[in-house]
Amino acid sequence: MANSQRSIPNILVTGTPGVGKSTLCEQLAEGTGLEWLEVGQIAKDCECFEEYDEVYQCPVLDEDMIIDEMEDKMGHGGKIVDYHGCDFFPERWFDIVFVLRANNTVLYDRLAHRGYTGKKLEDNVQCEIFQTILEEAQGAYRPDIVHELPSNTPDDMEENLDKITTWVEEWKMRALS
Numbered sequence: 029m030a031n032s033q034r035s036i037p038n039i040l041v042t043g044t045p046g047v048g049k050s051t052l053c054e055q056l057a058e059g060t061g062l063e064w065l066e067v068g069q070i071a072k073d074c075e076c077f078e079e080y081d082e083v084y085q086c087p088v089l090d091e092d093m094i095i096d097e098m099e100d101k102m103g104h105g106g107k108i109v110d111y112h113g114c115d116f117f118p119e120r121w122f123d124i125v126f127v128l129r130a131n132n133t134v135l136y137d138r139l140a141h142r143g144y145t146g147k148k149l150e151d152n153v154q155c156e157i158f159q160t161i162l163e164e165a166q167g168a169y170r171p172d173i174v175h176e177l178p179s180n181t182p183d184d185m186e187e188n189l190d191k192i193t194t195w196v197e198e199w200k201m202r203a204l205s
């Protein structure tokens with residue numbers, strides 16, 4: 029258990045693009061009443077970008093700006109943060125970190141379906157194969173709060189929802205007692 033004094037926890041859901049973060053977070057927010065913060069969307073809304081990456085055809089996040097933008101909200105607790113990176117957030121923000129994982133072929137199909145091609149598709153699948161985000165999370169947060177969750181099938185999704193919802197409920201109960 030984390031040492032946080034928050035009455036409702038902050039959760040980080042991370043992993044390679046396509047592993048199922050948004051799908052899980054949307055349902056988790058509905059089920060727990062926590063607020064889902066999509067970092068990509070916040071960055072768009074506040075134009076927290078540094079430059080445009082021509083290779084990956086996407087804007088590059090201005091990490092300092094996004095942290096300033098999110099700081100107040102995170103201090104209140106009760107947030108589910110969803111992003112495909114994790115080592116630039118302040119460690120103190122999170123009470124638990126979930127890294128969603130998908131098998132190569134599953135992820136390849138999801139990203140191809142999303143319209144990814146060429147280097148962007150290959151590099152994202154490689155990122156998953158090399159468990160880059162898992163290692164990033166393990167390097168950035170206390171090992172006991174980092175949890176790897178399979179996210180290949182609807183059954184995995186249900187199980188992950190149950191697991192995280194139970195954890196949130198237990199946190200709330202402890203905060204009340």
Ligand SMILES: Nc1ncnc2c1ncn2[C@@H]1O[C@H](COP(=O)(O)OP(=O)(O)O)[C@@H](O)[C@H]1O
Nearest residue numbers: 045046047048049050051138179180181182185
């Ligand atoms: N556990 C799962 N089982 C089956 N399909 C899934 C699962 N998780 C996500 N998907 C599907 O994979 C695609 C990518 O999911 P998404 O939540 O957008 O990923 P991310 O937010 O990590 O980029 C979506 O079409 C979603 O319906």
